[in-house]
Amino acid sequence: MSLAQQTYPAGTIANEHNINGADYPRIGKDRRVYFKVYAPDAKKVEISFRGEMTKQNDGYWTLVSKEPEVVGFHYYQIIIDGVATADPNGKPFFGMGKWVSGIEIPEEGVDYYSIKDVPHGRVSPSWYYSNIRKEWRRCIVYTPAEYDINSDKRYPVLYLQHGMGENETSWSNQGKMNFIMDNLISEGKCKPMIVVMDNGNIEVFKTNAGETPEQARKRFGAEFPSILVNEIIPHIDNHFRTLTDRENRAMAGLSWGGLLTFNTTLNNLDKFAYIGGFSGAGNIDIEHLDTAYNGVFKDKKSFNEKVHVFFLGIGSEERPERTKNMSDGLKSAGINNIYYESPGTAHEFLTWRRCLKEFVPLLFKEK
Template sequence: MKIKSLTFVIAIMVNGILCFSQNNQPAVIEDFKPSSLNQPGQEYPQVNSQGYVRFKIIAPTADSVRVSLGLGGRGGTKLKQAADTSWMGTTEGPMDEGFHYYNIRIDGGKFNDPGAKNYYGSVRWESGIEIPAHDQDFYALKNVPHGNVVQVLFPSPSTGTSRRAFVYTPPGYDSKSKQRYPVLYLQHGWGEDETAWSNQGHANLIMDNLIAENKITPFIIVMTYGMTNEVRMGGMRNFKIEPFQTVLIDELIPYIDANFRTIAKQSQRAMGGLSMGGMETHTITLNKPEVFSYYALLSGGTYTPAEIKDKSNIKLIFLSCGSKERPDGVKNAAAALKDAGINAVSYVSENTAHEFLTWRRSLLELAPLLFKN
């Protein structure tokens, strides 16, 4: 399911969650194991080697229990009551690899699965499940030097309060007291917040692993809340970029440059985002071309050559999406930008949709292209 604005496809990360075909499914292999995102000591939900998920919910007096499918819990996997009065069920087919949000409907009410950890998405804390990916090594927690993700509260006169951001600093940042770093401002999607790229996206682990392999120039990542006015589902046409643009350009960036060892130059500053964060990136980079030299839209639309008024300071435009989204649009847009003399790169994540494995892989592809000397 996707949410469409007038110009961009803004889709919540629940797109493709538990989207199954009922035809020609292979026999289910009974090698289910607890999900890696379960609460400590909880056996359910479970995932098997094919990507099927099995749920168990304790609701002895319920009349119906269903695992949500897509926006608002429509459809999904209907559970059946077992002899012990618990409710159990297995998805009708395998899920896409990677992270997904879900919730439980009990007699029409929406609840989180008590067996699973919670993640902020869909403008609420949702249950999360991880389907092991064949290429998950790049975001795995490894025995390598690790950077830090620190919370900062920065003053925001325009909104009359302090606002929160999370800042990833590379391994060794604290010990290298004179070294300065480029910065990527990285935005979340609609319904999420500034915790998403670390918790759901594993951006810090992706960076740690790339740095350990000497594949990238180390840089700082700043992640902040991208909403300044509350917009309900389906109302993205009412979202106004100007308040957030003020927060980012006039308040957050000066704070980061004053409190972290950044290279405070356009040539050493990037902005990117997934889904709605891509829409924000698109608009702000065009409105403020003097601020950023690297632009990245991850399932967040495209640029056209006509939108680029001055290409002289643009070092890179990166466009990506999942193969189940609109890959031809991303590829064609990058080709048109290249023909116009702009350094543009497209990337398509195979067998994924509007979901976090697409964006984890996109960051893996993007990071080595940033701040190359």
């Protein structure tokens, strides 16, 4: 069939994460998704989280979401006769501990994470050798658009961490952090800054032989704070034009990356002045606050003077009371913090895009 003869379900558009030339999945105006997969010899084809597909006479299998999808980014896989795989028609995303596919349900009237006609920063890999892990590692670095123009200028740095089952590519791919930063900087809403995204060693959670789940959780990503402080920060400071004092260094992370952020920053306040947890897995024991994190909260005045922004964000549909109660408890104890609740979102990238949008304008302001 020629391109001129092809017809599509009325009111649908191709998913923005399809490879060039691929027409499916398609997104409807009612936010339902139309899936179409060619598997003529398959006996059963499914779309993860959405159900079984129907085989057509031409060898294609089809499925339409039963309910409207929630706005934002969502993972999916194709399951053919029990074997799960990424959609060959989609661009790959590392999430759920594997390479998968993604759909984007447009958020009407919202464009802060859209690509616009503004100066664009550069997203590039930077390799270094880790003596802690005995391996070559790659961090992904965002430099603002003016970085290559203002060759004498130095910049503050935000270290931004992914969540469990993701890697150093997730914030720029799923999170669209570069577009968020480009837009905020161009609008004068935040300072130009370098953003560094590295692998937190939390891609796949597993329990080793003879190990309890609790022991596995304590081990999960446990090396990363040392890697960041002793290897990543020196590497970035040596290879990029950074401002190297604590007043110009921030860290934030989503989900398990929030726990790694707490474990890194709260044990190294000589190196960080800004802290952000986005749906953070980390928890602070309010009942034993004076001894939490080696007593970092015991001197409230000192903590508040050192930490200029302590940001706690979460989605309204992911049990926000756990973060709200922690925020309220910290405030009652005299620890300054900012609580943000993303309306209508759960444990998903739309929550974290919104958190990033709220967090970065607070950073590196003149005191």
